Amino acid sequence: MDLQAVVDDIAAKLAERRGEGKVADYIPELAKVDPKQFGIAITTVDGRVFTAGDATTPFSIQSISKVFMLTLALGTAGEALWKRVGREPSGSAFNSIVQLEHEHGIPRNPFINAGAIVVCDQVLASYKPKEAIGEYMRFMRSLADDDSLLIDRSVAKSETETGFRNQALANFMRSFGNLHHDVDHVLGVYFHQCALAINCVQLSRAGLFLAAQGRDPISGYSVVSAKRARRINALMLTCGHYDGSGDFAFHVGLPGKSGVGGGILAIAPGKASVAVWSPGLNKVGNSALGSVALEMLATRTGWSVFGA
Amino acid sequence: MDLQAVVDDIAAKLAERRGEGKVADYIPELAKVDPKQFGIAITTVDGRVFTAGDATTPFSIQSISKVFMLTLALGTAGEALWKRVGREPSGSAFNSIVQLEHEHGIPRNPFINAGAIVVCDQVLASYKPKEAIGEYMRFMRSLADDDSLLIDRSVAKSETETGFRNQALANFMRSFGNLHHDVDHVLGVYFHQCALAINCVQLSRAGLFLAAQGRDPISGYSVVSAKRARRINALMLTCGHYDGSGDFAFHVGLPGKSGVGGGILAIAPGKASVAVWSPGLNKVGNSALGSVALEMLATRTGWSVFGA
Amino acid sequence: MDLQAVVDDIAAKLAERRGEGKVADYIPELAKVDPKQFGIAITTVDGRVFTAGDATTPFSIQSISKVFMLTLALGTAGEALWKRVGREPSGSAFNSIVQLEHEHGIPRNPFINAGAIVVCDQVLASYKPKEAIGEYMRFMRSLADDDSLLIDRSVAKSETETGFRNQALANFMRSFGNLHHDVDHVLGVYFHQCALAINCVQLSRAGLFLAAQGRDPISGYSVVSAKRARRINALMLTCGHYDGSGDFAFHVGLPGKSGVGGGILAIAPGKASVAVWSPGLNKVGNSALGSVALEMLATRTGWSVFGA
Amino acid sequence: MDLQAVVDDIAAKLAERRGEGKVADYIPELAKVDPKQFGIAITTVDGRVFTAGDATTPFSIQSISKVFMLTLALGTAGEALWKRVGREPSGSAFNSIVQLEHEHGIPRNPFINAGAIVVCDQVLASYKPKEAIGEYMRFMRSLADDDSLLIDRSVAKSETETGFRNQALANFMRSFGNLHHDVDHVLGVYFHQCALAINCVQLSRAGLFLAAQGRDPISGYSVVSAKRARRINALMLTCGHYDGSGDFAFHVGLPGKSGVGGGILAIAPGKASVAVWSPGLNKVGNSALGSVALEMLATRTGWSVFGA
CATH class of the missing domain: 3.40.710.10 (DD-peptidase/beta-lactamase superfamily)
Incomplete structure (x- = not known):
């Protein structure tokens, strides 16, 4: 072909x-x-x-970054990650919070925003926030075989400033005990990962x-x-x-x-x-x-x- | 191997x-x-x-029968069937009615009960109820290459008598105009298809x-x-x-x-x-x-x- | 004044x-x-x-009839009625079925349709369907001090024929065991009560x-x-x-x-x-x-x- | 008597x-x-x-404070407040977020948490955060005819530190544009009002x-x-x-x-x-x-x- x-x-x-x-x-x-x-x-x-x-x-x-950060998190946490995030299609929008209330703070899968935020939180069990972003960049550059990959800081900043919905998701999960680190630290990692x-x-x-x-x-x-x-x-x-x-x-x-x-x-x-x-x-x-x-x-x- | x-x-x-x-x-x-x-x-x-x-x-x-009845319905209705039933995972139980209310009587996919009932209704656009069951049996016997296949009437009757939830789903969809035939006829086909x-x-x-x-x-x-x-x-x-x-x-x-x-x-x-x-x-x-x-x-x- | x-x-x-x-x-x-x-x-x-x-x-x-049928049902069942129907505002439309799924077939109050249907079912614990309608008429004529009150049969028939949503509600509650009588009998009473x-x-x-x-x-x-x-x-x-x-x-x-x-x-x-x-x-x-x-x-x- | x-x-x-x-x-x-x-x-x-x-x-x-803060907010905003918050019973828990998603960030009433947070936000249209708390205290002391009323700072601090659910509600409403001030400022007022x-x-x-x-x-x-x-x-x-x-x-x-x-x-x-x-x-x-x-x-x- x-x-x-x-x-x-x-x-x-x-x-x-x-x-x-x-x-x-x-x-x-x-x-x-x-x-x-x-x-x-x-x-x-x-x-x-x-x-x-x-x-x-x-x-x-x-959100394509969610695949790679999930790969990293599974590398550090193994299958235990699945206690904190499901593996089922959500049947709702990427940023829905309804499902989280009905299922007590456990996101349906790692590819909706709430799930990806939990994945970041899991990575923070092994790395400090800046290290986590560094580890992610190292991983992406290695996989892409291209050391020139960079985070677009203006996009990261743009998301940080307007990310009220993700703030809501993160705080909501924290209220259920399914987020262990400071919300701003977790979202800092999340917004940088997305801004590659x-x-x-x-x-x-x-x-x-x-x-x-x-x-x-x-x-x-x-x-x-x-x-x-x-x-x-x-x-x-x-x-x-x-x-x-x-x-x-x-x-x-x-x-x-x-x-x-x-x-x-x-x-x-x-x-x-x-x-x-x-x-x-x-x-x-x-x-x-x-x-x-x-x-x-x-x-x-x-x-x-x-x-x- | x-x-x-x-x-x-x-x-x-x-x-x-x-x-x-x-x-x-x-x-x-x-x-x-x-x-x-x-x-x-x-x-x-x-x-x-x-x-x-x-x-x-x-x-x-x-419910495995839903695959075969869907195949039959696509044969008669073609892709137009997808106007009446979605193709997305439901994110809820097989017999949930909540999604139907939120999405105005359109079931999420043909494999949850509500969707399979719409599929039956679609088949009834081409066949009378008894003919629909006959067509289904002919199809199953042909595919299985076995003319001895039979519907277990005691199971069909058992479902008919206790199928309140499916009655609810069917009537609910009918209230939205997404069921065109008599509810009892549609469910009659549905219960027989499941009782094979x-x-x-x-x-x-x-x-x-x-x-x-x-x-x-x-x-x-x-x-x-x-x-x-x-x-x-x-x-x-x-x-x-x-x-x-x-x-x-x-x-x-x-x-x-x-x-x-x-x-x-x-x-x-x-x-x-x-x-x-x-x-x-x-x-x-x-x-x-x-x-x-x-x-x-x-x-x-x-x-x-x-x-x- | x-x-x-x-x-x-x-x-x-x-x-x-x-x-x-x-x-x-x-x-x-x-x-x-x-x-x-x-x-x-x-x-x-x-x-x-x-x-x-x-x-x-x-x-x-x-639906104003719901007040009077509730009064009748309380007269026969007393406060036990409240085991089958709640007393809280519903926060949703009069014919919503979502709440019923979340609360296992117990309607939020006797004035939404689902609750009024349970009330009819309760009245049927004391009267046969035709008697229940008769009792209701006797009660209404007595309260209104006017024996000329009549049910408008064309309205009752009109509701019976198109009442798919109420059929759905009734069957749904029956699937949870919160309806004890034949759905058509219960709805027959309900539609007649509403058609006064x-x-x-x-x-x-x-x-x-x-x-x-x-x-x-x-x-x-x-x-x-x-x-x-x-x-x-x-x-x-x-x-x-x-x-x-x-x-x-x-x-x-x-x-x-x-x-x-x-x-x-x-x-x-x-x-x-x-x-x-x-x-x-x-x-x-x-x-x-x-x-x-x-x-x-x-x-x-x-x-x-x-x-x- | x-x-x-x-x-x-x-x-x-x-x-x-x-x-x-x-x-x-x-x-x-x-x-x-x-x-x-x-x-x-x-x-x-x-x-x-x-x-x-x-x-x-x-x-x-x-939450009894919500009555008084609502009174203050109506005093400054008048009936326009009702564009931002409803007047209907919620049909759900005091801290539910589901309703907010379904109704696009408009809380059902001013007495659930989300509604009370909007009320605080409204008060911040007229006062800076510290002034808002001061105004509230002045109002409460005047109504109670007792100048000794005080906010219990340990309670306010206790709420601030664990108020993830309210953080979620506030950020969620902000994502819908129904919160106009800094989330931390709004919640600061809210937690102090509750800690009286x-x-x-x-x-x-x-x-x-x-x-x-x-x-x-x-x-x-x-x-x-x-x-x-x-x-x-x-x-x-x-x-x-x-x-x-x-x-x-x-x-x-x-x-x-x-x-x-x-x-x-x-x-x-x-x-x-x-x-x-x-x-x-x-x-x-x-x-x-x-x-x-x-x-x-x-x-x-x-x-x-x-x-x-």
Whole structure:
């Protein structure tokens, strides 16, 4: 299969639709991004890279970072993490607080905001706040094989200043005893993790271990066990697109994680790691063109985990 | 891989645990079943069958039937069905009515009770009630390649008499205009579809088309398109185990659908269709031993869709 | 105080606003009513009657009947009734089913639909369905001192045919064991009780015992104890206007019960029973002009229970 | 009526039951209070005072303060306040956040925590934080006619340190734009208002204007209009006891406001203001013995607003 032709074709077909969707506006810095951008990058398990469009333009990783911070937290806490956060789709919006009240402060999964905040809190059991961010950066640079990755401090600051909803979630969980560290410290880590600037090439490279049984197939470095890689993929498939996870599985059929920056990381187990990016979001908060691009890709490649 | 050795080993390892879980007691007829039973059957896409335990003992198909009735309804209504039922995990119990009120009578997916009732209603747009049941039986016998399949009338009657919750769901949806036929007719079809008696061998045979791109690989008969087969698998993975779907994906990693009769149908795309049965249910209503058996099977075979 | 002048003045002031609000359309027979009608009647505890507008035009009593059926049920079951229905405002719409799921089939109060259905079920512990309706009619005719009161069979039939939501509520409660009789029998009573045709004069007369310590001050007949009369008034004040009860207490300050037929019964303890009627409803389902009329009346008379 | 005999009798009858209920333990300072205390004070509109038990022992006013801060806020903002907070019973616990999500950050009424926090925020439109607390103290001392009233700083500090749930509520409302000031400033005012130490005599005196058409009948000072006094009483009756408001109206029949410190203020319009205090709380968070005492008082005096 000529993957370069596939991505070129997808980029060409979507050229006219650039600008669809609505750029996230609740984080002021994100609202400034030009909506007419689209990029895609595929890194295969044998190390080839295929790109089209704005594949080297950095964007804000936002919630896609939850996959990587979860990986870090599982590394320090192991399966005990699952006492503090569930593994079920939420059936509600990414920032809903209703479920937390009904389930006594235990978030439904690590990919909704509340769950990701608990994951940060767990990491703070092993690291001080600044160290935690340092560890995360070291991890991301290593996975992306690119030491130039940086946090966009203006985005981190923008989130810190307007993050009332996340403040609410964190304080609410703390009232149930499911947050152990100072709320501002936990959210400091969370907002910095989300503010990482990354491009499609780097992101697809960083996710490659999930397509390769937990091992980075290029460096040979073992990131997680094969079992844990499968489980993270399972969580991405059932919970990775908030209340659009079922639809993404239905249309694309790959484990994936989206962010409000407009990026999506998708994993084709045994085959490739894919990153797409386009800032306009659909009504459930996932990249509009990114979702379409991945559906086209899955159709063309037959990579759906649900059958060729 | 010696699949016979695998299923024998699973059956042997679970022998001591027979009786775990709690038999469904809200349907009086089901409460009478001996809990110490366990069966497993694998039908591979190349037509081989492997069994262990009580693989030829009939049990009540219950909610696993939702996969087949959905297939029938998509055949008559096509994608228009999705205007009346969603494709997202529910985040709540199989018989919850709360979500229906919040979302104006549109069930979250076709595998919770409310969604399956809408699916029945859709089938009644093409068939009269008795014809609908007849069509369903014809379909099941054809898929299972076994004309001896029968509905257990005592179970159907048992459900009809105590099905107040389903009456509530159906009437509630009708109040929103999302049910078009007489409630008793719709539920009549629904209760009969759930009361089909089937065994593991028959069930694994019936689901084989979902492992084989929509085509029955033995008869060569095309049941659905490859795309539709993938989509049904996606729905099974994200929504097939009620509020335990995330956990099933995490531990087993296969599309699956459970029923309160204790059966589970699991699909390994491109490889096999698997049926397990053990009457005791875990706390979210899925077969306790059946779930464990499938996790063991996935581990031994590497069939998880999320990577070997 | 010249009460006749007061009601004349209210009717005059509201003449221009006749037709405000929206006539209930979910019961087809009610949708046919001319919206430009308004009536008011006051019956004082010393037996005087003051009327203005369409005070002798019959309308459908609808939910106001819940006050009277509750009185009957308390008469047969006593305080044991409160094991099956709560006494708290619901914080949701009159026909919400969400609360029932969260509170295991116990309705929040006897004035939301679910609670009124339980009240009917309780009455069926003492009477067969037809007898229950007969007893209710006997009671209403006695209280209104008018043997001409009749049930409007076309309204009863209209509700029976479209009452899917109430079917849902009843079946849902039955699934929790909080309904003991056949759903159709219970709803049969309920729909007939709601279909009573009554006018303002009759209604204000029927409610008089609640203004007079439980005793009909004209006939001298003791309907309920003074304590029970106070308690029914308390329930009317906290729960009598669905999710507009707080607002009604804030603006009017009298125990009251509204119906979707556009009627409201209000009680001024120690002073009078008041009935108003105008078919147009406000957004929470209470008579728009009726609410305004009662606020004007309370202001003019100083009858608010919260201070002159 | 010999009110002294009434309160003596109530205190005597409850002597054996002292210690019933459960002292609030989520505020550490409150958990230290001796549960076996009980006090009652009645101040009549003609200025007589009747007391029994621990009527001069100070306790923490807690949520009863919401009545007074609401009075202040209405004084500065007028009826515009009602755009930011509703007037309906909540149908849920005093600190529930679910309703806020469903109703877009508008609290149901000013007596649940979220509503009281909005009220504080409104006061901060007119005063700086320290001035707001000063104004509140000036108001309370004036109403209680006692300049010795003080805030218990250890209680205020205790709440500030553990008030994660209120932090969550405040941040949540801020995310909806329904909080305009710094969360810490708003909560600073809120925690100080709740930490006022007051005794039954002072509290019954402070509430007297609500029993006397808004005017302090002793000083002659007009606190609010008669209409506003009625409306505050209405809010107390429908919303003053959280999710036990209906029950309090049913059993006692007086406007009242409870606090987790164990105090209750009850108003008999035109007759008296009553304060009771006993630290043990019932399951909905209201003083167990205090509720019983008020029911006895209402029965003995015939002061129920729902009829003698």
